[in-house]
Amino acid sequence: MSRTLAKDSLENIGKKIKLFGWAITVRSHGKIAFFDLRDRSGIIQIGGFSPSVVEAISALSQQDAVEVIGTVKKREEKYINKNTPLGEVEVEASEVKIVSKAEEVPFDMGGKDLPLELPTLLDHRSVSLKHPKVLKIFQVQAGLAEEFRNAAKKLDCTEIFVPTIASGATEGGADVFEIDYYGNKAFLTQSPQLYKQMLVPVFERVFTIAKAYRAEPSVTTRHLSEATQMDIEIGFIESFEDLLNALEFVGTEMIKNVSEKHEDILKEFGVEKPLVPNVVPRLTLREAQKIVSKRTGRDLSEELDLNPDDEAEICKWAKEEKKSDFVTITHFPTKKRAFYTMPDPKDSEYSLSYDLLFRGLEILSGSQRVHEHARLIERMKEKGVDPKNFGMYLMAFKYGMPPEGGFSFGLERVTMKVLELSNVREASLYPRDMERVDERFSKKEK
């Protein structure tokens, strides 16, 4: 007998099927016993009514991998569970076999939520990910990556695979991981930034989903030491607005499509569907600061950036005034941005840069780039970056680099905000930070 997935039981009412999956909750009532079986397609109730099957079910532990043979039955009206997609049916088992026995789980996995602190969940990540609610975070994440690629393809971008080992630090700053590369010094890239730019003269428009490494010696709810970036870079732009149009298209398409596809997951996380406007509100940093000042009374005239409270406030404004969960902020100060950011020709103190905010958080950053070779070298020197370490990068600017720019989404950050999680670590399967690589360093030292 070949295997049937739980979700396909609905099409097999009255038929005998074989299921594989994991036991979640087990409930034994003497002469009858039940358990919920989870497979990759969903959760279904298994019932046992004969003595041998009741005995087999009663012997199950949470997370045992099992094989079930049984007949799909439509439940009586009064027993239908409307809270679950397969609540109309159950499988009356004729055979329940353990495929792989589980040890006792360190915490109860049967509830609706995992009522534990994040550090505990991360200490037991290989277990906590199996929780039916936790794993849905990563179904949403997979959907975001797919929708990002779909949107990038609509922009006619070519997918590129770029290196993560480089000879110079991407942004030229500190906070890089150094590696011993056959006796030479090399670094893990802080982003695919330089390589995607280098490929504009080759493919004009490129995208990549790539790793970004930041050795930031701080612990916040929004930073990871190893993150996943979704990057796009576009050449032959005719104006700064071309870039704003592109980023807003990708950002809204991706989030809207995933929210529609996974409406049930958003509901389970108690999250509203995002407000996606036809036109994303755009503000310069200065305009945004004025609005925040007016709304809060705080003086921001000396600030060079929006702090997290300001980001939250300007998003509140966009939601209230523009019915939008998105807002684009442009023209950040040139000195706050990396060497490749193009200063605004009208006022070089500010730059042709932007962030996309979504529900109070920056989920994207980018800019138009300096595309003239000589100007780029000047900018590097102003920023204290040594051009000698960027020979292959600079070469790309010598042979017809067109006006260009791009942007980058943090996949974990977008996931976090789509589901309104409180910590970006919840949106990373195996998060990396200064305290742990899977296991906590303090624990390992014991």
Next chain:
Amino acid sequence: MSRTLAKDSLENIGKKIKLFGWAITVRSHGKIAFFDLRDRSGIIQIGGFSPSVVEAISALSQQDAVEVIGTVKKREEKYINKNTPLGEVEVEASEVKIVSKAEEVPFDMGGKDLPLELPTLLDHRSVSLKHPKVLKIFQVQAGLAEEFRNAAKKLDCTEIFVPTIASGATEGGADVFEIDYYGNKAFLTQSPQLYKQMLVPVFERVFTIAKAYRAEPSVTTRHLSEATQMDIEIGFIESFEDLLNALEFVGTEMIKNVSEKHEDILKEFGVEKPLVPNVVPRLTLREAQKIVSKRTGRDLSEELDLNPDDEAEICKWAKEEKKSDFVTITHFPTKKRAFYTMPDPKDSEYSLSYDLLFRGLEILSGSQRVHEHARLIERMKEKGVDPKNFGMYLMAFKYGMPPEGGFSFGLERVTMKVLELSNVREASLYPRDMERVDERFSKKEK
């Protein structure tokens, strides 16, 4: 006027359009001048007949980024160039403007091929990638990644994003890059292997395209220090054959679809369309060795693996006898495979492992895995791997790990063989090996 892509000129005959792109060859004949313009969609001839335009074209250098305004003309029959997709038309320019001036290119980019040695091409990678033939390698590569994902989705796999920084070396061996991780020792993963296994109890079936790092201190035509792997892992398998069926499905689907989509590129590289059989021939290592021995007279009875000559020979056999460019080899010696490989229960000297060979090269490797926690620890100890460094990995085996297995394609290797390139570096945008990170180390020391 908004931009038109070169390929859309065919739908704009008689109309005035604006083009952006790069000048390839420039030919000036006094009163008339021509150049080929490349944009992301193709190559089109631009003609100039008025004195000012002839002057502008004559002043162009190879690789200048240009803007052209002109009228699309159907060429006279005798001038039609049948060797190029846009050979039926040309654009009679009324305006040619340089958007970004190129320096003199270090070698001629106008020919059909780049008649230079690979080290020279890599020394100038940011230029050589712009060659219209070289960049097509990476259009094929993008297609392979897309078709891999499509096939993985048909197998109902969930996409996962797993870390590349780990606390233990994946295979437990040498050849790993070590990093200083906030004062702790960490490694770059040799493959996404362990993490994809850890996620089988979560999603059952997973896929990822991820980086793999190997600090192999050798230079061959088939190894990279940083490679891109396309990985799949499948749980609740009912037999070893389930895995063989899955890998052959993905391998043949991916290569067949890309070869059909990019038939023109294969032709340009002088490569035949691959022979894709309905049933991929399967041989155990021992069977393959006997066939090779018989065909070549070489005695392989003491060999534990196929060497590159053997791989070539067995592929020749598959092509001649089975009309197949693919052949699956199974049951490699247990001692030649990593600790997670399941020994064959019928003969533990051999393992439930496999390689997929394509046109003489191994493009995939994998196995059924040891899924029992206690047995896995035994296998680690036999292989000299310390279980203490794999705490999070081992945790996944305690809570109902079903029978499972998987496989991994090397994206650069598949690209290399689909286009019959002679060196895997040609199939990597910016290849990493022990001699270079973009620039050669020897050159940098100067």
